[in-house]
Amino acid sequence: MSPPGPASLRARAENLGPYxxxxxxxxxxxxxxxxxxxxxSATTLLVDLADGRRxxxxxxxxxxxxxxxxxxxxxxxxxxxxxxxxxxxxxPALFYEPDPEVLGVPFLATGRLPGSAVVPWTREGRAFLxxxxxxxxxxxxLDILVAIHSVPPHHDDLTHVFGPPPGSVSVxxxxxxxxxxxxxxxxxxxLTDALGWLEANLPECSDPTLVHGDFRAGNLLFEHDRISGxxxxxxxxxxxxxxxxxxxxxxxNRTSEELACDMIPMSEVLERYRKAGGREIHPAAIxxxxxxxxxxxxxxxxxxxxxxxxxxxxxxxxxxxxxTLPRLRLMVLDALEGATR
Amino acid sequence: MTDVxxxxxxxxxxxxLRLDVLPQVGDEHAAAxxxxxxTIVANVRVRLETGDRALREVLSAALxxxxxxxxxxxxxSPDAAEQVRQxxxxxxxxxxxxxxxxxxxxxxxxxxxxxxxxxxxxxxPDLLAALRRVTRLDASAHAPAIRS
Numbered sequence: 001m002s003p004p005g006p007a008s009l010r011a012r013a014e015n016l017g018p019y020x021x022x023x024x025x026x027x028x029x030x031x032x033x034x035x036x037x038x039x040x041s042a043t044t045l046l047v048d049l050a051d052g053r054r055x056x057x058x059x060x061x062x063x064x065x066x067x068x069x070x071x072x073x074x075x076x077x078x079x080x081x082x083x084x085x086x087x088x089x090x091x092p093a094l095f096y097e098p099d100p101e102v103l104g105v106p107f108l109a110t111g112r113l114p115g116s117a118v119v120p121w122t123r124e125g126r127a128f129l130x131x132x133x134x135x136x137x138x139x140x141x142l143d144i145l146v147a148i149h150s151v152p153p154h155h156d157d158l159t160h161v162f163g164p165p166p167g168s169v170s171v172x173x174x175x176x177x178x179x180x181x182x183x184x185x186x187x188x189x190x191l192t193d194a195l196g197w198l199e200a201n202l203p204e205c206s207d208p209t210l211v212h213g214d215f216r217a218g219n220l221l222f223e224h225d226r227i228s229g230x231x232x233x234x235x236x237x238x239x240x241x242x243x244x245x246x247x248x249x250x251x252x253n254r255t256s257e258e259l260a261c262d263m264i265p266m267s268e269v270l271e272r273y274r275k276a277g278g279r280e281i282h283p284a285a286i287x288x289x290x291x292x293x294x295x296x297x298x299x300x301x302x303x304x305x306x307x308x309x310x311x312x313x314x315x316x317x318x319x320x321x322x323x324t325l326p327r328l329r330l331m332v333l334d335a336l337e338g339a340t341r
Numbered sequence: 342m343t344d345v346x347x348x349x350x351x352x353x354x355x356x357x358l359r360l361d362v363l364p365q366v367g368d369e370h371a372a373a374x375x376x377x378x379x380t381i382v383a384n385v386r387v388r389l390e391t392g393d394r395a396l397r398e399v400l401s402a403a404l405x406x407x408x409x410x411x412x413x414x415x416x417x418s419p420d421a422a423e424q425v426r427q428x429x430x431x432x433x434x435x436x437x438x439x440x441x442x443x444x445x446x447x448x449x450x451x452x453x454x455x456x457x458x459x460x461x462x463x464x465x466p467d468l469l470a471a472l473r474r475v476t477r478l479d480a481s482a483h484a485p486a487i488r489s
Contacts, residue, residue, distance in 0.1 A: 189451035190476045196459025320377035326483035
């Protein structure tokens with residue numbers, strides 16, 4: 001069944017005062033609720049309280065993005081707790097509520113960070129990113145990524161949701177094969193080609209780290225010319241840190257040939273990462289993860305399409321995703337041919 | 342409405358919803374959903390206008406070369422080669438009358454070949470390039486013309 005829409009969530013959130021008082025104390029009467037964003041995997045609400053606090057409520061959406069057994073918001077809750085002790089500007093985790101009776105769906109509550117997000121694919125967004133990328137935010141970017149990758153993978157919160165770190169990248173490829181095999185409704189030759197190539201080109205990763213999984217400009221908060229927060233931890237996992245660098249440099253996350261995320265020179269990303277304290281990353285690993293993440297995106301779309309076909313989802317935006325799958329398959333093919341050229 | 346061509350009917354619906362209804366939709370979710378629906382409608386209209394032309398072009402471009410796919414993998418995957426031979430034959434037989442079925446058979450044959458290439462190590466370097474040309478042609482033909 002589809003989760004409640006934004007209007008229903010807002011109405012329910014307006015009555016959360018007594019519940020919130022038991023979870024976070026103080027005068028938690030709700031004075032105002034606004035919709036911050038509505039993605040496919042979550043709806044985010046800003047909840048203002050009578051004592052001046054503002055909390056961020058992230059309610060589970062219709063599309064499941066986590067490959068782990070735990071609920072995506074529960075994963076995020078534990079990941080946010082784990083990164084609190086590192087130099088990572090991430091929202092402070094308040095609590096995770098698994099009971100769907102409270103809001104209509106399970107949800108995560110966090111504190112609010114200063115700053116605002118930028119829409120990277122607008123002209124204004126691009127201009128801003130290029131400007132701050134040449135200044136303090138550009139200098140922070142890879143320091144923050146190194147800090148994420150430096151969180152101990154055996155941290156209790158990470159072990160709680162992820163179990164022990166994977167021994168090989170092949171685990172991720174196998175999981176991806178299973179997802180696509182389960183959800184493909186017709187022959188998928190491009191994905192079969194890509195999965196075969198991925199299996200034949202597994203990068204070495206004997207020392208897995210915490211990986212953000214969606215580290216790009218659109219998931220950052222900026223306060224003036226500095227990065228004030230890293231959001232959207234739903235793809236976080238233990239794995240190869242090269243994945244975050246590949247996504248930072250991915251074609252789909254930049255409009256310019258020269259600047260990763262329209263912020264810092266592509267040619268300097270790996271060197272800056274190493275100078276910030278990160279490990280040596282081989283360009284072959286970047287090519288691998290570039291292909292992997294596009295195939296993974298197709299896998300998520302195929303999963304959503306299967307959910308839609310099963311009658312468990314009514315969001316028209318998913319129907320549009322399904323309709324545009326051929327274009328995404330072309331992107332996979334472009335990346336694959338680029339990687340083997 | 343029975344006097345109206347289906348593509349024109351969709352264009353009327355599309356224009357009315359986009360220019361008349363959408364500006365009045367205040368709810369963010371409803372507006373996003375309506376825009377998504379309009380994108381689908383616009384692309385269905387384009388498909389109706391062009392008919393199966395794109396599909397037939399893919400088949401006529403791919404089928405002559407597809408005869409060689411089975412031969413290229415037969416040394417390392419004889420069972421897969423036989424399956425590919427049958428699928429390509431089925432695609433050829435239905436290309437004129439049922440192009441949608443023909444396309445599915447052709448893509449299935451390509452998928453079996455890719456599996457053979459990566460699993461069994463087919464030693465023909467031209468096969469991979471030939472298959473990718475076909476999958477690119479097919480995905481390009483099916484990519485939505487309108488992305489709004």
